[in-house]
Amino acid sequence: MIPQNIIPSIFHEHLEISNMIDIGQTLKVLSSKRPIFHSEADFQQALAWQIHEEYPTCSIRLERKVTQLDNTMYVDIWATENDANVAIETKYRTKLLEVIVDREQFDLLNRGGYKDSTLIFNYR
Secondary structure (H helix, E strand, O other): OOOHHHOOOOOOOEEEEOOOOOHHHHHHHHHHHOOOOOOHHHHHHHHHHHHHHHOOOOEEEEEEEEEEOOEEEEEEEEEEEOOEEEEEEEOOOEOOEEEEEOOEEEEEOOEOOOOOOEEEEEEO
């Protein structure tokens, strides 16, 4: 069991500006399945898969290149359904922790240089 005060807290804070995906509910379900992740990439993949399971008609892409007004960026998770696009940017802040969860070893480093969050927004 992971002490609650040292679990990397990635689920409590999010900004939702989309009607397409209920990111709060999706994160709640994911957190019950996976209370901890090895890295931000591990979290992104798990979140993308959870979105896929909850919204099977959405097309999901990771690290999608987006160009707008001569500005290029990569979006962590890109979801498309019909003509609606949703871009999700994730951050995964961790504290130094070595723990076994469900027979899996997690060795996290102290990486807290930014506020932990998941941002979701409509993109047209």
